[in-house]
Every structure is written in structure tokens, then in C-alpha cells.
Amino acid sequence: SPTLDIAVIAGDGIGPEVIAEARKALKAALVPESASVTFTDYTLGAEHWLSTGETLTDATLEALRGHDAILFGAVGADPRHATIPSGLIERELLLKLRFTLDHSINLRPSRTYPGVATPLAKNEDFDFVVVREGTEGPYVGNGGTIRRDTPEEIATEVSLNTAHGVRRVVVDAFRRAQERRGQLTLVHKNNVLTHAGSLWTRTVTEVAAEFPDVSWDYMHVDAATIHLVTNPQRFDVIVTDNLFGDILTDLAAAITGGIGLAASGSINAEGTAPSMFEPVHGSAPDIAGQGIADPTAAVLSAAMMLEHLGLQTAATRITDAVNAQLSEWAAAGGGEGLTTTQRGDAFADRIASL
Numbered sequence: 001s002p003t004l005d006i007a008v009i010a011g012d013g014i015g016p017e018v019i020a021e022a023r024k025a026l027k028a029a030l031v032p033e034s035a036s037v038t039f040t041d042y043t044l045g046a047e048h049w050l051s052t053g054e055t056l057t058d059a060t061l062e063a064l065r066g067h068d069a070i071l072f073g074a075v076g077a078d079p080r081h082a083t084i085p086s087g088l089i090e091r092e093l094l095l096k097l098r099f100t101l102d103h104s105i106n107l108r109p110s111r112t113y114p115g116v117a118t119p120l121a122k123n124e125d126f127d128f129v130v131v132r133e134g135t136e137g138p139y140v141g142n143g144g145t146i147r148r149d150t151p152e153e154i155a156t157e158v159s160l161n162t163a164h165g166v167r168r169v170v171v172d173a174f175r176r177a178q179e180r181r182g183q184l185t186l187v188h189k190n191n192v193l194t195h196a197g198s199l200w201t202r203t204v205t206e207v208a209a210e211f212p213d214v215s216w217d218y219m220h221v222d223a224a225t226i227h228l229v230t231n232p233q234r235f236d237v238i239v240t241d242n243l244f245g246d247i248l249t250d251l252a253a254a255i256t257g258g259i260g261l262a263a264s265g266s267i268n269a270e271g272t273a274p275s276m277f278e279p280v281h282g283s284a285p286d287i288a289g290q291g292i293a294d295p296t297a298a299v300l301s302a303a304m305m306l307e308h309l310g311l312q313t314a315a316t317r318i319t320d321a322v323n324a325q326l327s328e329w330a331a332a333g334g335g336e337g338l339t340t341t342q343r344g345d346a347f348a349d350r351i352a353s354l
């Protein structure tokens, strides 16, 4: 029977709290498969940097490459960590993992859950996926500052968009659209960002010719925020760059009922390194340590990991259990006041009963 070899980077803040529940769900989902899972913990993040000065060493990166997949919680500094340079852990750990392990496809599905209220006026069901580019755009850190701390200071952030990088994420998005409802929307800002916008638009136009069964349209990112709130049903697959995808997916999470529900996969499309599965949310310093974080996003990220590793039945066991449990809590008034552990245990019990 297969054994999944999973690296776990629980990280900071609520990361370890929600990852503990994702592990329970994974274990429970695999029992009927007669498959098992081993977890190897990697202690990384803000706390680790404070005690060792290390973010992510080459040796750790090499070790991570040997696993089937990585389950990632969240990292980030909080006010107790005043000595950590802003964004250091995010860039030197999380983004370094995505870049070095070539996580070109940042997959972020959003859907309504049975019974769970959304903040939208029209409480209709929707189901779309944002295919966010994961290794390029303004995230490459290709900028600089000159004349720092003078009245003439100039700061630049250059967005990198390669034909290869854009093409592979666009092809991936068209493939997904083909498997879904056959509708793809390119979101960009090609009225202002004309160079990158032109490359993205030309690439989508070219790739579309290979997918005659997929229809596509284009939307500026500002307008996309309107449609996500007023008519999210119009979206099937959204393909977009790294920064627009980051912003749109927090909004997308909010319209499903909360950021604590949003799962994601940072996928290595060529299979040259392990993919990573992580909630969309961060370390949530405002609620960390209170045991009240919603573990649903982490649990659903574990389901995405199982699907990626070819264990579709086990993945469905988790998503079915989450649907049923969220719906039960919604019917009972929303499940307010439940702790992270109570939620995680309820998911695991339901998974075990399926």
C-alpha cells in the first residue's frame, strides 16, 4: 500500500493551528484507501529566523525536493517580531520556495458551500478557479531604490513577464476551462500596462486557437473586482498575473464566506519538484494563539494535495465531509464560537464516517 511522504512547513501564527487539523483530515481520508502518510516537519518561519538567523538553507531546500508534496501553513511577522525586516520571511521562505521549486501555477478555486451564507446581495451559487501565475510578475524583486532617504528618492518594481512563463500558465488555464464549463477570462490591465498586457493578450489569443471548445474574454482587473462581487457566476476560469491573482483571490475568498475557507495549490506543472498546498490566508497575528482560526482552508488544501497526488477518492472524501459539516453548522446558526480543534475534529470524524 502506498505511503505518501509529505513535508510539513506549519510556519507562524495560526499556521501550526490549522495545519494540525489538516493532518487529521489527511490521515482519516486515507484509511479506506489502505494508503498511509508520513509527515516530516520542517521548523521554518519567523520564530525560526529569530532563533537561528536562517530563512531557508540550500540543504533544507534539497531535503524538501525529496518529498511527494509540501503542506504549508502560513508565515509572517507579527508585532512581537519588531526586529524582522518587513517581508523578509515572505520573500526568503515562501516566495523562494515557489520560485525555486518552479510553482508556476498558483491554483485558487472559489465556490459557494451548501448553506453557507455569502456577503453577496444575490445569494446564488458560483464556482470558479483563479489560475494565478506563480513565479513571475512584480514578485521577482526586480527593482531598486536610488537616492534613498532624500527628497529625490526613486523606487522601482519591475514586473517580469516571459513568453515561456505566460504561455505555460495560459495553457494550463485553457486545459482547466476545457475540463470545466469551457469559459476563460484573462484579467489584466492592458490599457495601462501595455507591454506585459500585450504579451498576455497575444498569448491568450494564440493559445485559444488550440482550444476551439473554450470561449474566452478579457476584463481589466478593476472591472473584475466589480463582477466578482455583483456577478461571480459569470466566471469559470480566470487566468491572471501573480499580483492581480493575489489580490483577486482574497476578494474571491471573502465572497465565498470568508478567507478561512480558501485553499490553494502552488503547482510545479512539469513535475520537476514537489508542489505545495497552502491556505490562501496568512499567519493572522490578530487571532493567533487563541485557537479560533478556521481550519477549513488548510483541510481543503490537503484535499487539493491528495487530488494532485492521484488520490481522487480520498480527496473527494474530504470535500464531501467539509460540504456536509459546513452545511450542518450553517443550519445550526453558523458554527460561531467553535474552536479550531472542534472544527478539525468534526471534519475528521465525518471523513472517517464516509
Ligand code: NAD
Binding pocket: 014, 018, 073, 074, 075, 076, 077, 078, 090, 094, 259, 260, 278, 279, 280, 281, 282, 283, 284, 285, 286, 287, 292, 293, 294, 295, 297
Ligand atoms: P491574513 O490572511 O493573515 O489575515 C487577514 C485577516 O483574515 C485577519 O483579520 C485574520 O484574522 C483573518 N484570517 C486569516 N485566516 C483566517 C482563518 N483561518 N480563520 C479566521 N480568520 C482568518 O493577512 P495579513 O493580516 O495581511 O497578513 C498577516 C501576515 O501573514 C503578514 O506577515 C503577511 O505577509 C503574511 N501572509 C502570509 C501568507 C502565507 O504564508 N501564505 C499569506 C498571506 C499573508
Ligand code: IPM
Binding pocket: 090, 091, 094, 095, 246, 280, 282
Ligand atoms: C499569498 C500571500 C503571499 C503572496 C505573500 C505572503 C508573499 O499573500 O499566498 O496570497 O503575495 O503570494
Ligand code: MN
Binding pocket: 246, 247, 250, 280
Ligand atoms: Mn495573498
